Amino acid sequence: MKLLRASFENFRLLRDLELKFSSDPERKLTVVRAANESGKTTILNGLQWALYGDAALPGKGEDFRLHPIDWDGSGGHRVPIVATVEFEVTTYRRGPSGLRETRRKFRLVRSAFEEVNGKTSRRSPSTVRLFALNDTGASPIDAPEALINDELPPELRDIFFTDGDRALSFIEADVAVSTKRERVQRAIRALLGLGVIEEAIRHVRKASSDVNKQAKQIGAGSELNKIASRLEAIDEDGLKLEGELDDAEQQFVAFDEKVEETDRKIATALQKGDKEKLQKDLELALRKIKHLDDQLTAANKEHSALFRGQYVATDLLSPVLDRAFGKLEELHDQGKIPNTTIPVLEDRLSAELCICGETLKPGEPDGQRRREHVQRLIDDSKRVDEIQEIITDLYYGAKSLRPVSDAGSRWREEYGKIVKSRDGLQVLSDEAGREFRALELQLDALRDTDIQGLREARRQYKDQRDRSLSKQSSLGTQLAGLRREQEVLKHERDRLLREQEKGARIIAELEVTQDVTRVLQSAYERITHDELKKVSDLMNSIFLEMIGADPEQGAIIRRAEISPDFDIIVYGPNDRTLNPDRDLNGASRRALTLAFILALTKVSEVEAPNVIDTPLGMTSGYVKRSILRTAVRESAQLVLLLTHDEIAGCEDIIGEAAGVVLTLTNPAHYPKMLVNDPHVAERKVLRCECDHRHACRLCQRRTDAEAALGVAT
Amino acid sequence: MADRYFNPFQAIDINVPVDLHEAFTRYCQTGGNAVIDQSPFPRMVDLWFLAVCVAARLNLEPVDTAQYETRKIIDGSIFGSDPWRVHTLMLIAIGKTGDVQIVSEPRKMMSIASALAVAGLPKVNEMLKNGNAEPIWNLSDAIDTALRSPARIA
Numbered sequence: 001m002k003l004l005r006a007s008f009e010n011f012r013l014l015r016d017l018e019l020k021f022s023s024d025p026e027r028k029l030t031v032v033r034a035a036n037e038s039g040k041t042t043i044l045n046g047l048q049w050a051l052y053g054d055a056a057l058p059g060k061g062e063d064f065r066l067h068p069i070d071w072d073g074s075g076g077h078r079v080p081i082v083a084t085v086e087f088e089v090t091t092y093r094r095g096p097s098g099l100r101e102t103r104r105k106f107r108l109v110r111s112a113f114e115e116v117n118g119k120t121s122r123r124s125p126s127t128v129r130l131f132a133l134n135d136t137g138a139s140p141i142d143a144p145e146a147l148i149n150d151e152l153p154p155e156l157r158d159i160f161f162t163d164g165d166r167a168l169s170f171i172e173a174d175v176a177v178s179t180k181r182e183r184v185q186r187a188i189r190a191l192l193g194l195g196v197i198e199e200a201i202r203h204v205r206k207a208s209s210d211v212n213k214q215a216k217q218i219g220a221g222s223e224l225n226k227i228a229s230r231l232e233a234i235d236e237d238g239l240k241l242e243g244e245l246d247d248a249e250q251q252f253v254a255f256d257e258k259v260e261e262t263d264r265k266i267a268t269a270l271q272k273g274d275k276e277k278l279q280k281d282l283e284l285a286l287r288k289i290k291h292l293d294d295q296l297t298a299a300n301k302e303h304s305a306l307f308r309g310q311y312v313a314t315d316l317l318s319p320v321l322d323r324a325f326g327k328l329e330e331l332h333d334q335g336k337i338p339n340t341t342i343p344v345l346e347d348r349l350s351a352e353l354c355i356c357g358e359t360l361k362p363g364e365p366d367g368q369r370r371r372e373h374v375q376r377l378i379d380d381s382k383r384v385d386e387i388q389e390i391i392t393d394l395y396y397g398a399k400s401l402r403p404v405s406d407a408g409s410r411w412r413e414e415y416g417k418i419v420k421s422r423d424g425l426q427v428l429s430d431e432a433g434r435e436f437r438a439l440e441l442q443l444d445a446l447r448d449t450d451i452q453g454l455r456e457a458r459r460q461y462k463d464q465r466d467r468s469l470s471k472q473s474s475l476g477t478q479l480a481g482l483r484r485e486q487e488v489l490k491h492e493r494d495r496l497l498r499e500q501e502k503g504a505r506i507i508a509e510l511e512v513t514q515d516v517t518r519v520l521q522s523a524y525e526r527i528t529h530d531e532l533k534k535v536s537d538l539m540n541s542i543f544l545e546m547i548g549a550d551p552e553q554g555a556i557i558r559r560a561e562i563s564p565d566f567d568i569i570v571y572g573p574n575d576r577t578l579n580p581d582r583d584l585n586g587a588s589r590r591a592l593t594l595a596f597i598l599a600l601t602k603v604s605e606v607e608a609p610n611v612i613d614t615p616l617g618m619t620s621g622y623v624k625r626s627i628l629r630t631a632v633r634e635s636a637q638l639v640l641l642l643t644h645d646e647i648a649g650c651e652d653i654i655g656e657a658a659g660v661v662l663t664l665t666n667p668a669h670y671p672k673m674l675v676n677d678p679h680v681a682e683r684k685v686l687r688c689e690c691d692h693r694h695a696c697r698l699c700q701r702r703t704d705a706e707a708a709l710g711v712a713t
Numbered sequence: 714m715a716d717r718y719f720n721p722f723q724a725i726d727i728n729v730p731v732d733l734h735e736a737f738t739r740y741c742q743t744g745g746n747a748v749i750d751q752s753p754f755p756r757m758v759d760l761w762f763l764a765v766c767v768a769a770r771l772n773l774e775p776v777d778t779a780q781y782e783t784r785k786i787i788d789g790s791i792f793g794s795d796p797w798r799v800h801t802l803m804l805i806a807i808g809k810t811g812d813v814q815i816v817s818e819p820r821k822m823m824s825i826a827s828a829l830a831v832a833g834l835p836k837v838n839e840m841l842k843n844g845n846a847e848p849i850w851n852l853s854d855a856i857d858t859a860l861r862s863p864a865r866i867a
Contacts, residue, residue: 300750303853304742304753307754312856313762313797313798313801316767316859316864317770317801317804317808320769320804321805321808324805324807324808327811387817390719390803390816391813398797401801401804411860412861415853415856
């Protein structure tokens with residue numbers, strides 16, 4: 001099957017979009033160039049919805065709106081949604097002149113209505129119709145699902161329609177081993193047709209039961225009848241037990257996944273830290289902030305005090321003060337400002353000893369004389385007028401205001417200290433604030449996480465998983481017992497049948513059913529073994545080719561394989577297994593999953609398209625080019641939905657391999673990311689024919705730097 | 714210690730032109746503004762006194778306050794708690810007039826200081842506003858610059 005054309009009407013962002021796909025075997029690549037939010041994933045969803053209906057939508061279509069989000073009701077409240085896909089199916093028929101190839105074209109139309117009522121909407125079940133296209137027109141075909149299921153089995157949706165990120169689900173580490181295995185197994189079984197053989201085996205077993213019933217009828221009431229009846233009952237029990245075993249296996253997988261998921265949640269919660277310790281750290285951080293705030297406030301007050309202290313005045317006024325002090329010094333020199341003799345003289349009088357060492361004792365004649373002289377000096381000094389007193393007071397009281405000749409500005413010295421202190425404290429305060437906020441975020445994250453509750457949930461899931469496992473073992477044992485009993489009874493029944501006249505025919509029929517079962521079983525095993533090996537080998541060669549140029553990965557990766565248990569395993573030196581999630585870089589992981597998808601498609605010999613959304617994310621350089629080149633070579637039809645960044649560096653490969661390249665643009669990106677205003681008010685994706693090297697007025701984009709600078713303004 | 718000093722300005726009101734009054738409410742913490750970086754002066758007297766000092770430093774022409782409508786912002790009793798300011802005002806008066814006898818005339822001394830303050834206030838206002846930072850940093854930088862530059866002496 002090859003995709004030829006698709007069109008969408010009112011499918012989310014795709015209000016009115018038509019796409020053509022290259023079906024040229026020489027240029028089998030179609031590239032849809034689109035930036036983020038420009039409809040790539042919507043196209044992937046739209047194609048799948050057209051082919052498979054609501055079941056193919058995210059969440060199986062539950063609460064998944066299809067109509068454009070800005071539908072304003074002006075076009076009515078019932079929104080018609082239509083997706084049309086035209087495709088070509090090639091069939092081969094052996095004719096007289098050899099193998100004859102026939103190509104037939106079909107058009108599949110899926111439509112639905114969504115009733116929009118304010119913010120809610122309700123979707124009617126979709127209607128699908130299929131038409132065979134020929135030169136004269138279109139003829140409707142009944143049961144379109146049958147054709148689609150034949151050409152693109154729904155189990156293989158993930159293989160044909162791949163989201164680059166979701167494709168990693170085949171190897172990602174964050175799901176249980178059993179889940180990955182089941183995904184790989186399901187894909188392989190569907191593509192290799194193992195389901196058909198399983199169905200055939202079931203059918204033959206039923207036929208065998210029917211023959212057993214005939215055996216029961218011919219020996220009514222006899223031993224043969226009893227044995228046949230027991231075999232019949234065993235068949236019924238066996239079917240019932242197989243069904244229960246199937247359920248138990250599925251339950252085990254489901255609970256195993258839950259256990260793994262809860263383990264991850266617990267690990268994440270524990271990584272965030274211990275709640276009590278965090279709370280304590282938070283309190284400490286808060287105290288630190290408060291302490292620093294107090295210090296900052298004190299430093300601010302010191303800064304403010306600079307404007308009320310005397311340094312600012314004395315430093316600014318130094319020339320004026322110099323002049324004033326000069327005047328005072330003159331007075332002092334003239335003796336108009338008394339010195340501090342009065343207290344000294346009074347002190348001497350009370351000590352009764354002069355400065356010169358002579359006595360000032362009042363009882364001695366010389367002493368008395370000298371005392372009277374000193375007393376006169378004191379009295380004279382005390383007689384100075386009011387001005388003299390003020391000036392004297394000023395002269396002595398303003399000593400601290402005198403400029404210090406050899407010192408610089410004392411205000412500037414203090415200011416320097418304050419700047420240093422405030423700046424330093426501010427840095428510490430900012431750091432403490434950041435620390436506090438980080439702790440708060442950690443604590444907030446923890447508040448939502450109930451580790452105890454998670455542990456309890458894990459215990460319950462584990463109990464249920466273990467019960468499923470136990471049930472599996474029990475059922476498996478019962479089935480083995482039944483089979484053993486069945487073998488013994490069959491042997492006995494066949495012996496008794498041979499003794500009966502009518503038994504020969506029934507024996508022959510039973511032998512046929514046994515032979516057919518053996519053939520089918522052997523075919524099943526051969527396909528499982530041989531074809532799985534083919535997929536495994538091809539995946540390995542594609543993968544190694546894709547990453548061959550990556551010296552970093554090339555050094556550690558030796559080969560990859562799919563094990564008989566359907567595990568995708570990567571081997572390093574000395575056959576040591578590597579963990580794809582831990583030991584492989586992003587590009588290699590993507591290469592491995594794409595290699596698996598391409599190998600599976602190729603080995604199945606199903607001619608089917610591979611539509612891949614952002615396959616080259618996380619890749620760069622030679623590996624990116626190698627992945628693209630190999631994917632083009634291995635796919636029957638490759639449709640890639642690529643961003644501009646993914647295209648960068650691969651232009652020449654696209655130029656050689658692509659039969660169709662088109663560009664999609666979201667007008668809402670103007671003015672931030674688009675250069676020109678598309679003048680489109682609705683939210684919709686617009687198509688232009690620009691290829692991967694060109695841009696037109698519609699799709700011309702700003703460079704990242706321009707966008708960051710907001711050039712549009 | 715303050716008790717030892719005589720405050721000759723005790724009974725004198727300090728007035729500033731009404732137009733300049735806004736600066737006192739805006740830049741003084743006693744005007745009700747608690748954010749120190751926005752209102753660097755603890756009290757109104759600090760702003761007034763800085764204006765006197767700046768005018769003297771820059772040798773600005775004293776402004777005759779009589780030509781303005783004025784309003785009292787503080788009274789002279791405020792100097793009782795800062796005796797160095799009393800001495801500074803007296804020294805400014807002596808420095809500006811060259812007459813020591815002026816110390817006996819408190820109103821004359823205050824008049825000289827007020828004329829300088831009114832001359833200096835617009836300059837201080839400018840210092841507070843000019844710059845990219847908060848007023849306290851703008852003012853600090855301006856004073857730092859003024860102290861680095863030689864004083865203008867009449």
